[in-house]
Amino acid sequence: MLKAFKYRLYPTQPQLRDLDRTLMLCRSLYNAALQERREAYRKAGKTVGFYEQKRYLPEIRTELPEYKGVHSQVLQNVIERVDRAFQGFFRRVKAGQKAGYPRFKGKGRYDSFTFPQAGTTGVKLQGGGKRVLLYGIGSVKVKLHRPLEGRLKTATVKREGEHWYIVFTCEVEPRPLPPNDQAIGIDLGTNPHFLVTSEGERVEAPRYFQKAQAKLAAAQRSLARKKRGSNRRKQARKRVAKLHRKIANQRRDFHHKLARKLVNHYGTIAHEDLNILGLARSRTAKGVLDAGWAQFLAILAYKAEEAGRRVIGVDPKHTSQDCPVCGHREKRPLWVREYTCPQCGTLLHRDVAAARNILARARTEPAGTWAAWAVP
Numbered sequence: 001m002l003k004a005f006k007y008r009l010y011p012t013q014p015q016l017r018d019l020d021r022t023l024m025l026c027r028s029l030y031n032a033a034l035q036e037r038r039e040a041y042r043k044a045g046k047t048v049g050f051y052e053q054k055r056y057l058p059e060i061r062t063e064l065p066e067y068k069g070v071h072s073q074v075l076q077n078v079i080e081r082v083d084r085a086f087q088g089f090f091r092r093v094k095a096g097q098k099a100g101y102p103r104f105k106g107k108g109r110y111d112s113f114t115f116p117q118a119g120t121t122g123v124k125l126q127g128g129g130k131r132v133l134l135y136g137i138g139s140v141k142v143k144l145h146r147p148l149e150g151r152l153k154t155a156t157v158k159r160e161g162e163h164w165y166i167v168f169t170c171e172v173e174p175r176p177l178p179p180n181d182q183a184i185g186i187d188l189g190t191n192p193h194f195l196v197t198s199e200g201e202r203v204e205a206p207r208y209f210q211k212a213q214a215k216l217a218a219a220q221r222s223l224a225r226k227k228r229g230s231n232r233r234k235q236a237r238k239r240v241a242k243l244h245r246k247i248a249n250q251r252r253d254f255h256h257k258l259a260r261k262l263v264n265h266y267g268t269i270a271h272e273d274l275n276i277l278g279l280a281r282s283r284t285a286k287g288v289l290d291a292g293w294a295q296f297l298a299i300l301a302y303k304a305e306e307a308g309r310r311v312i313g314v315d316p317k318h319t320s321q322d323c324p325v326c327g328h329r330e331k332r333p334l335w336v337r338e339y340t341c342p343q344c345g346t347l348l349h350r351d352v353a354a355a356r357n358i359l360a361r362a363r364t365e366p367a368g369t370w371a372a373w374a375v376p
Ligand SMILES: [Zn+2]
Pocket: 323, 324, 325, 326, 327, 328, 341, 342, 343, 344, 345, 346
């Protein structure tokens, strides 16, 4: 299985320029490849494929010498990204979903490049892990705050605000935990609960996280008051971006700890399938993204797989309307949090009842069904 390791890079000034230039060249190539596909599609109704576009790369490197400073596989990966954008587009069209045509990447909207075979070419750790040699950039200082494990597969160099990072993905052996026949259902909560379990536990986002969000809101208001093009506005924008990153890190940390706890205690964890959830419930898509459930479920699925545990995503339809004891179905307004089942007289809390229904549904799924979530 693949595991990601993210480390901060400390490039020198000339290296910074080379990193920015590499991003710029990759972005131009991305947009050119996109343009070619769009035109082929519009004019002839035919599609230009990944391999067809890949074949032009040596030619590009001969005619535009600046591309020689970028590793050929990094350029191939750019073509692959265009390909993936199109495949995603066609998949959504086919599924009858709302599908935006793949878009050109503006400046600042293209912030990473990838060495797809970093284990063999383009990237090399040096000086006992204090530096990393990147093709076209040079030997860049890196801080490995935790050791790299497994067999190196890919490396992505990434800009986040003013900082640069490298994300290695490595093939690691799963480390199964002892078998555990405990099972739990989780209902992805509405404020202030992040989730509610079938055992009645309510998990809130940590306080420091809520505080940081209040700070961010204040910084955003302050930014809105600054004059366009002014230096103060620039400063305020930096502050907002910095807080955004801090919150994203805190959220990820919270997700990791919570997922770890669940995986350590339960052999089977059932949750609502988010792909269906958006349509089935009166929660907006934005609310789903804000709480970061997709990220949490991806981390949970990943940790479970590593530990040999099972995570199951179930159809969330009616989970908040059914009585988990007798199955009586009744639609209630969202604000009704506690009620007594009119059929069997059980006192129920809405979210706990939903979590218990989710667990009951998972029990009917065939063993070994994994919820398919990509690791972020
Ligand atoms: Zn009942």
